[in-house]
Amino acid sequence: MNAKLFAYAPAPESRAVVDIAPSYGLFVDGEFREAAAGKVFKTLSPASEEVLSEVAYGEQEDIDAAVRAARAAFGPWSALPGAERAKYLFRIARIIQERSRELAVLETLDNGKPIRETRDADLPLVAAHFFYYAGWADKLSYAGCGPDPRPLGVAAQVIPWNFPLLMLAWKVAPALATGNTVVLKPAETTPLSALFFADICRQAGLPKGVVNIVPGDGATGAALVGHPDVNKVAFTGSTAVGKQIARTVAGTRKRLTLELGGKGANIVFEDAPLDQAVEGIVGGIFFNQGQVCCAGSRLLVQESVQEEVLDALKRRLSTLRVGDPLDKNTDVGAINSAEQLARITELAEAGEAEGAQRWSPPCELPGEGYWFAPTVFTGVSQAHRIAREEIFGPVLSVLTFRTPDEAVAKANNTPYGLSAGIWTEKGSRILKLANQLRAGVVWANTFNKFDPTSPFGGYKESGYGREGGRHGLEAYLEHA
Amino acid sequence: MPTDAAPRDAGRGSLSDVVTSDAALRRFLQGLPGVDAVGLEARAAALGTRSIKTTAKAYALDLAISMIDLTTLEGADTPGKVRSLCAKGANPDPGDRSTPRVAAICVYPDMAAVAKQALTEQGAGEVHVASVATAFPSGRASMSVKLADTREAVAAGADEIDMVIDRGAFLAGRYLQVFEEIQQVKAACGAAHLKVIFENGELATYDNIRRASWLAMLAGADFIKTSTGKVAVNATPPNTLLMLEAVRDFRAATGRQVGVKPAGGIRTAKDAVKYLVMVNETLGDDWLSPDWFRFGASSLLNDLLMQRQKLSTGRYSGPDYVTVD
Numbered sequence: 001m002n003a004k005l006f007a008y009a010p011a012p013e014s015r016a017v018v019d020i021a022p023s024y025g026l027f028v029d030g031e032f033r034e035a036a037a038g039k040v041f042k043t044l045s046p047a048s049e050e051v052l053s054e055v056a057y058g059e060q061e062d063i064d065a066a067v068r069a070a071r072a073a074f075g076p077w078s079a080l081p082g083a084e085r086a087k088y089l090f091r092i093a094r095i096i097q098e099r100s101r102e103l104a105v106l107e108t109l110d111n112g113k114p115i116r117e118t119r120d121a122d123l124p125l126v127a128a129h130f131f132y133y134a135g136w137a138d139k140l141s142y143a144g145c146g147p148d149p150r151p152l153g154v155a156a157q158v159i160p161w162n163f164p165l166l167m168l169a170w171k172v173a174p175a176l177a178t179g180n181t182v183v184l185k186p187a188e189t190t191p192l193s194a195l196f197f198a199d200i201c202r203q204a205g206l207p208k209g210v211v212n213i214v215p216g217d218g219a220t221g222a223a224l225v226g227h228p229d230v231n232k233v234a235f236t237g238s239t240a241v242g243k244q245i246a247r248t249v250a251g252t253r254k255r256l257t258l259e260l261g262g263k264g265a266n267i268v269f270e271d272a273p274l275d276q277a278v279e280g281i282v283g284g285i286f287f288n289q290g291q292v293c294c295a296g297s298r299l300l301v302q303e304s305v306q307e308e309v310l311d312a313l314k315r316r317l318s319t320l321r322v323g324d325p326l327d328k329n330t331d332v333g334a335i336n337s338a339e340q341l342a343r344i345t346e347l348a349e350a351g352e353a354e355g356a357q358r359w360s361p362p363c364e365l366p367g368e369g370y371w372f373a374p375t376v377f378t379g380v381s382q383a384h385r386i387a388r389e390e391i392f393g394p395v396l397s398v399l400t401f402r403t404p405d406e407a408v409a410k411a412n413n414t415p416y417g418l419s420a421g422i423w424t425e426k427g428s429r430i431l432k433l434a435n436q437l438r439a440g441v442v443w444a445n446t447f448n449k450f451d452p453t454s455p456f457g458g459y460k461e462s463g464y465g466r467e468g469g470r471h472g473l474e475a476y477l478e479h480a
Numbered sequence: 481m482p483t484d485a486a487p488r489d490a491g492r493g494s495l496s497d498v499v500t501s502d503a504a505l506r507r508f509l510q511g512l513p514g515v516d517a518v519g520l521e522a523r524a525a526a527l528g529t530r531s532i533k534t535t536a537k538a539y540a541l542d543l544a545i546s547m548i549d550l551t552t553l554e555g556a557d558t559p560g561k562v563r564s565l566c567a568k569g570a571n572p573d574p575g576d577r578s579t580p581r582v583a584a585i586c587v588y589p590d591m592a593a594v595a596k597q598a599l600t601e602q603g604a605g606e607v608h609v610a611s612v613a614t615a616f617p618s619g620r621a622s623m624s625v626k627l628a629d630t631r632e633a634v635a636a637g638a639d640e641i642d643m644v645i646d647r648g649a650f651l652a653g654r655y656l657q658v659f660e661e662i663q664q665v666k667a668a669c670g671a672a673h674l675k676v677i678f679e680n681g682e683l684a685t686y687d688n689i690r691r692a693s694w695l696a697m698l699a700g701a702d703f704i705k706t707s708t709g710k711v712a713v714n715a716t717p718p719n720t721l722l723m724l725e726a727v728r729d730f731r732a733a734t735g736r737q738v739g740v741k742p743a744g745g746i747r748t749a750k751d752a753v754k755y756l757v758m759v760n761e762t763l764g765d766d767w768l769s770p771d772w773f774r775f776g777a778s779s780l781l782n783d784l785l786m787q788r789q790k791l792s793t794g795r796y797s798g799p800d801y802v803t804v805d
Contacts, residue, residue, distance in 0.1 A: 005768045006539060006760040011531035116529065275725050276519030319761045328531035425514040445516045 008321075011328045013115045018105045020192065023054040026062055026215065027198035029069035030208025036061040041217075043191055046112035047325050047334040047369040055191045058214035063183070063223045066212040070154040070181040071229055073209030078151045078179035082138030089134035089176060091204040096127045099200070103193060107165055108325045110192045112334030112370070113288050115326050121287075125450055126169040129468075132452035133173035136473060140178060143473045148480040151179035152255055153231030155476065158221040158245075159194075160237045161187035161336050162291040162392075167236050168194055170456075170467045172211060178476040180232065183212045185224050187237075189337045191215035222248070230254060232476065236293070239390075239416075239461050257465025257475045259293065259457055261390040262418030264439065265411035266296030266447060267401075270305045272423035273445065278312045281396070284421060284447035286320065286332055286374050290394040291340070293462070294419035296447050297391060298380075299398045300407050306400050310378065317374055318361040332394060335370040344372050344393030351377045351386035356397070382413055390416070404429065408436045417459030421447045440466075495734060499698055502656040509655055509694060515686035515722060524717035530757045537753070541788045542580050544752040544780075545572060547770045549610050549741065551586040551778050553617075553709065561805075562591045563598040568805045570604030573785050575801070576792070582781065583770040584608035584640060588616070589633035596637030610675070611638035614665060617679075617708035619644040623661065630668040641665070642675045642705060642776075645692065647682045655695055662699035675703035675741055675774075681713030689719055693726035703739035709776060714744025717754060724762040737766065743776025749787040752780055 023040065025032035039057040044050065058066075077085070096103065103126075104118035113122075141147050155175045159167040164186060175182050186194035194213050201211045214220060218241070225233045226248050235245050236259040249256045266284050268277050284296025301309050325333035335341040352358050356377040365371040372393055380387050380397040387397050401407040411420055420439040422430050434442040440458045443449060450456070455471035457463060465475050498508035532540055550569045552561060566585050573579040581604055585595045592611040599607050611633035615621035621629075630641055643665050649657045666674050676696040680689050696704050704723055707714040720742040727738045740759075746752055752775060759767050767773050782802045790796045 004760075005765045006543075006756065007536060008530065008532060009534040009536040011533045120529065272513070273516035273519065274513040276516040276523070279519055279523050328529075425516075446519065 008329050010324075012324065013105055013108075013326050013328055015105060015109070015326065018102045018109070020053050020106070020109070024192070024195045024215075025056045026058050026066070027195065027211070027213040028062070028066045029212065030202065032198070035059065036065070041188070043110060043189065045109050045369075046189075046336050047366070049368055052109060053192060055195070055215045058185070058216040058220045060223045062214055063220065063227055066183045066214050067154055067156075067227050067229050069209035070183050070212055073207060074151075074153055074181045077181055077207060077210050080179070082140060085177060085179065086134045086137035088204055088206050089130050089137060089173065092200055092206070093127050093130035093134060095200050095203055096123070096130060100124075100127065103165060103196060105326070106196060107193050108333070110190045111161065111164060112325055112336050114330040114333040115328055116330065117288060122163060122166050125452070126165050129166075129169040129173045129452045133177040133472075136470075137177040140473065140477065143470055143477060145474060145477040146480040149178075149477040150480060152476060152478055153180060154229060155180045155182050155232040155234060156224045156227065156230040157182055157184040158224065158235045158237065159184065159186055161190040162288060162293070164190040165193040165197065168197055170236075171234050174467070174472045175476050176210065178473055180476050181210050183214060183224060183230070185214050185216060185221050188215075188217040225249065232256075234465075234475065235259070242463060255475070257457075257467070258463035259465070259467060260461060260463040261392075261416055262293045262295065262458065262462050263298060263388065263390055263414045263416045264294055264296045264419035264421070265298045265300050266421040267300045267407045267411060267423065267433070268302065268305070268309055269404075269422075269424040269426070269429070270302045271425050272305075273425060274305070274309065274312060276445065277423040278309065278316050280421060280423060280445070280447040281313055282316055282320070285396045286394050287448050289332055289335055289372070291336060291392050292448065294441060294448065294456075295392075296419070296421050297395070297397060298387060298411075299396055300401050300410055301398065302407075303400045303402055310398065313376065314359065314361070317376070320361065320363070320374055322363045322371070322373065323366060332374055335372050335393060338370055340392065341370040341372060344391055344395060347386055347389060347391045347393075348375060348395055351380070351384060351395075351397070354384045354386075356380045356384055356386060382410060388414065404433065408433060412436075412438050415461040418462035419443070495698065499656070499659055502654070505655045505659060505695070506653060509691040512690055512694060515690055517686055520686060520722060521718045524721045524758065527721070527758050527761060528717060528754045530754070532753050532757065538791055540753045540756050541749060541784055541791065543768065544749070544756060544775065545784050545788070546580040546583060547774050548582040548781055549584045549586040549743070549774050549776045550582045550781060551709070551743070551776055553586070553588060553612060557588060557591055559591070559594045562587055562594045564805045566595055566598035566604070566607075567602060568781070568803060569607050570599060570602040572781055573788070574803065576789070579785070579788065581607050583774055584610040586610040586612065586642065586776060589613055589629055589636065589638070592633050592636035592638045608639035609637055610640035610642055611636070612642045612644075612708075614643040616642070616644050617710040619646050620648070623664065626661070627664060627668045630665050634668070634670055634672045638672055640673045640675060641669050642677055644677045644679060644708060645696070647679055650683065650688070650692060655691075659695055659699045662696055662701060666700040673702040674700070675705045676701040677705040677708055677743075679708055679711060680706050680715075680719045681711040686719070686722055689722050690726055693723050694730065697727070697730045697736070697738050701738060703741050703774065705741040705743055705776065707744045709744030715742030715746055715776075717758065720755060721758050721762065724758060724767075727767075728763055737772065739767070739772040739774065741774040741776055746775055746777050747779050747783065749780075749784045752784060
C-alpha cells in the first residue's frame with residue numbers, strides 16, 4: 001500500500017490498568033482454590049501467543065464440590081426477597097461499570113478482539129444485562145410464568161470464547177435474578193474474565209456458593225452438564241457440542257437451553273440505503289473477526305445492484321485496520337486460537353477449491369499470533385461448503401438473488417436459523433420478509449445490534465430457548 | 481484550487497439528460513439511494529472514536545489550520561475587524577512562524593475589498609478572500625439582486641463565492657429552479673470558485689441533503705457547504721459524512737471532483753480532527769487538502785493553535801497565549 005497522507009500513529013491502550021496474576025484457582029463456595037488433582041492449563045494472548053496466566057483445570061471432583069456449594073447456597077438465596085437479590089445484581093452491575101476499562105483490556109488480551117469492541121460493545125452490554133435483570137428480580141410475578149414462579153435450582157452453564165464476559169452475563173444475570181445458583185464453566189481459551197467476575201462477586205458481597213466458576217475444557221463441561229444434581233443446563237457454543245449435550249440431558253429432569261451455530265443471511269435489496277447497508281455488511285461479518293454465532297456470513301445481494309454493492313464493500317474493506325487488538329484504532333483483531341485459525345483456513349481453501357473467487361484487501365498481518373485477513377468470496381452458490389457451514393471467522397460468502405421469494409428461499413435454505421438481516425427502504429417488505437425468514441433474530445436496516453431487553457435465540461439447529469428480555473426469565477423459572 | 485483532477489469522461493453523458501426538465505430532475509434526485517438515519521449517525525459516531533495521537537495529531541492540526549475559512553459574518557463587522565482577522569489568518573500564531581496560514585478569509589461582499597487589500601499588505605496573497613453572496617443567509621431576494629451581489633463580490637476581489645440555495649424552492653420541489661440559479665451564479669462568478677450552501681438544518685432530512693448535494697454538483701458547484709452558521713443546526717458529523725459520500729459517488733459517476741465545507745458549530749480541535757478522520761476514511765488522500773476540504777469557522781482556529789502549542793511544548797498554556805481577534 002502507498003504511504004497514506006493521514007497515517008494514524010499507534011494509540012495503544014495501557015496494559016497497566018489490569019493486573020493479571022501468574023496463576024488462578026477455581027472459584028468454589030466463595031473462595032479461590034486449587035483443583036483437586038492439582039492440574040493447570042495455560043491461557044494465551046492470541047495476538048502474540050504470550051502466556052498470560054496459569055489456570056486451575058477442573059475435573060469431576062471439582063465439579064462435585066462446585067455443585068455441592070451451589071446446592072447448599074440455593075435454599076437461602078432463593079428464599080431472599082427479589083428486591084434483596086436485586087441489590088446484589090445492581091451492585092455487581094455498578095462494579096462492572098467501575099472496572100470496565102480493566103475488564104476491557106483483560107478481555108482484549110485473553111480473546112484477541114479489538115479494544116474498541118470490548119470498550120464500546122462488550123463491557124457496556126455486560127453492565128446493561130446485569131442492570132436489566134436486577135430490575136426483574138422483584139417483578140417475577142409479571143414474567144408470564146404464573147403468579148408465583150419458582151427458581152429451578154442449580155444451573156450448569158457452559159459458555160464460549162467469542163464474547164467471554166458477555167456470554168457469562170447473559171447466563172448469570174437471569175439465573176441469579178430468578179433465584180437460581182450457578183456453576184459456570186468458561187471456555188478453555190478465555191477463562192480470565194470469568195475469574196475476574198468471581199472477584200467482583202466477592203467484592204459485591206454475594207453469598208458464597210451462589211456463583212461458582214470452574215475453568216477447564218470440554219471434559220470439564222461434560223462433567224458439569226452430566227452432573228446428576230444440576231436442574232438446568234444452559235449452553236452456548238457449537239452445534240456439534242450442543243447435540244452431545246442434548247443427548248446427555250435426554251431422559252433426565254434437567255431443563256435445557258441451547259444457543260448454537262448460525263449461518264446468517266444479510267439480504268440487500270436494490271432499494272436499500274446502500275452506504276448504510278455496506279456498513280451493516282461489514283459490521284455483520286467482521287465484528288469480532290466474524291466469530292459471532294449470529295454473524296451475517298452470507299450476503300444475499302439483489303443482482304441489479306450486485307456490482308455497486310461489491311465495489312462499495314471492497315472500497316470500505318480497504319479502510320479496515322487489522323492488527324494489535326490493544327490499539328484503539330484497530331478494527332479487526334486476532335483469531336482466538338490456533339485451532340480456530342486452522343478451521344477458518346481449511347474452509348477458505350475449500351471455498352477456493354470449489355470455484356468461488358477469493359478477495360482480501362491489502363493488509364499486513366503481524367508475524368506472531370493467530371491472524372486471518374478479512375476475506376470475501378464472490379461467485380458462491382448454495383452448494384458450496386462456504387455457503388452452508390459455519391466458518392466462524394472473517395469470511396463473507398456473497399450470493400445473489402433476483403426476487404424477494406428467491407431471497408427468502410435461499411436465506412432459509414440452511415440447517416441453522418439464528419439471524420438474518422433485511423436492507424430495504426420499503427417498510428412493507430421488511431414486515432413481510434421478517435415473517436417468512438426462519439431466524440430467531442431478524443434485523444431491519446441494521447445488524448448485530450444487541451440489547452438486554454430483546455430476546456435472542458435460534459430456530460432449527462441454532463438451538464432453542466431465548467436469552468434476554470422477559471423471555472430470558474422463562475429459561476430459569478418453573479410455573480407455580 | 482486546481483480544476484478537475486480526474487478525467488471528465490466516464491458516465492458524463494448519462495447525467496446530462498437528468499436536467500432537461502423539472503420532472504426528469506425530480507425523478508433522478510428522488511431515485512438516489514435513501515439514507516438510513518440511524519446507520520449514518522452510527523457510522524459518523526464510530527469514526528469519532530478514532531484516537532489520533534503524536535505525529536498523526538501534529539499532521540491533523542496543521543492540516544486543519546490550513547483548511548480554515550476564517551470567518552466573520554456579523555452585522556457589526558467593520559474594516560478594522562476584517563483587517564485584524566486577515567492579520568490573524570496570515571500569521572495565526574505570532575509566536576511560531578511555522579504555523580500554516582488559513583485557506584481563506586470569509587466575509588460579507590462589502591468587506592471583500594478590505595480583506596483583499598489587507599491580505600495583500602500582509603504579504604499573504606495566497607490566502608483567498610471568500611465572500612458570501614446571493615442574499616446570504618436567507619437567500620430571499622430576486623435573482624437579479626443575487627447575481628448583482630455575486631458580481632460585486634467578485635469585482636471587489638473575492639476568489640471564492642459562498643452562495644445559498646433557495647431552500648423554499650427546494651422544499652417545494654422546484655429543483656430545476658434551484659439548479660438554474662446555481663448555474664447562473666456560477667456563470668456570474670467567472671473565475672471565482674463557487675461554494676453552494678444548502679443550510680442542512682432547514683432541509684431537515686438526510687435524503688434532502690443527498691439530493692441537494694447532487695443537484696448542486698450537477699449545476700457546477702466547486703464545493704458543497706453544509707450551512708450558513710446562522711440557524712440552530714449547522715454542520716454535524718453525520719450530515720457532513722453524507723456530503724462526503726455524495727462527492728465520492730459524484731466523482732465515480734462523472735469524473736469531476738467537488739470539495740466539501742462544513743461550517744458552523746465546529747469549535748474545538750478535537751471536533752476538527754474527527755472531521756478529518758471522516759474525510760480520510762471516506763475519501764482518502766485525494767481530498768486531504770485545502771483545495772478540497774474546508775472548515776467554515778472562527779473560534780476553531782484558537783483551539784487548534786492552543787493544541788498545537790501543547791503538542792510542541794508539552795504544556796497547555798491557555799487562551800492568554802493566542803490572539804483574540
